Amino acid sequence: MKLIILKGGDDAVPHGHAWRRQAEPSRSAGALALSGDAAQSQWVLINVSPSVVHQLNTDARLLRHRGLADASARAVVLTDARVDHVTGLLSLRDGAPIHLYATPAVFEELTHSLPVLPVLQHYCGVHWHVIPVAGECRESVFRVEGQPTLEFTALATDGPVPPHASRAAAPATGETIALAVRDLVTGQRVFLVSGLSQAGPEATAWMQEADCLVVGDTPESPRPGRMAEVDAPAEIDVLGLMQGIHARRKVLMCRPEQQAPACAQVQRLEQCGVEVAADRMEIEL
Template identity: 40%
Template structure:
């Protein structure tokens, strides 16, 4: 299995267009050793020819132009993108669908909750029906069902499993303050030939026993790296909401709420990668103490263009 990181930043990317915080301003002016990042999305393939997008960020057009693997190869019009899978209905994970409107019908995999949100609160799917069209494949993660196995045509070498996880629905969803099963999912993707697998969860509000077991079973985990601390945004003067209120588990824990570092430390064997890094997170500074702390824990930070093969 081939994994290509298209974007590794959280909503707004890094540096964020309207942000003059220490990290964003420092990156712009060369005072902080940090790579720029577009908004979070990855692509996976079993053969390097056919790819599935996992989330479609608002930066998708730029990301596709930057990655030769995802550019047309055959005929006048062509795309190696076989499918798009959405982890949730957040703008920074779904708005990039509009960038695919000139292509063939979009083979879209998502839960019923996400499908409903993208037909109502953020009606991207009705708009796309006037362009390329959308062929929905609803993953039956809803109600009492929290897991579902499925297949994707064009990627027969991969086995897929969708897993309901704790998180937040977007602000325009009726589930924003009444979470429903299927608002947020993770994916477990296994290569049928090698038996190696990826656990992908760019938004993850908590790691309980189920999530811990899924992560331990994977060869590589690529998980929520949004915040370093719970009160990071208020402390930096960038917003009033905490990590928990935004549906993310920070790397550093606090009383009664262990952080992502503790969860990853309990894993024995998997490669550990953080993705969906907010512009406020000090791990963006490659020379900073937080990045050094991650290295001591054996944890990597995803970057745009990063490639992993399992």
């Protein structure tokens, strides 16, 4: 199983242009590309922003990952209906049909509150794959088109609901999810969650079993990787929780404002065994 961090390609090299220098990788928030294909020619995107789609179409460095930039079919798993996780779907409108995996709550938001799906149906079309996390069901196993060796498990979390959500005041089960991905061939496991403080008790065992933990950023919550001051113990606890997880790789997806002062923060993170995600970072398990 292979993961590629996509940050929108702030330092992207356009197709057909010479690769003149190795630029400093972007550390802005982004998405993940995941493949369990032995040839790594089929990929699934975990969330997608317009900048990530632009990167897939323009960044020449991604061409060495066969099928990532020129996929004949797109598979996308959404962990929530946040604007910066879903509006990239519109940028895929001129390509192949999209295989979209989301919970009933997220599909409802994308049909009514943020009507991305009705627009896409007039262009490339969308194949709906419902992840049945709703009501009293807080966990569900599913498979993704083109990834026969990967088993996905969605777990309901208590992350903040986007401001545009119709149920912002009383969120439903499945508004936000974490993802556990297991490679059925190698047994390796990845756990992806937007924020540790919102993960909930169900996720604890999954995190402890993970070979790789990827923690995203949740703007409405305390910053997961921020080097907190003494008067912000909650943020220290989040970092402490990451330190207590024994995954081989622990990766933090940060927003740019979390990087000041970047050197001091990265050094503290590295001391705790946590990597700060950079654009085009590759993780092979």
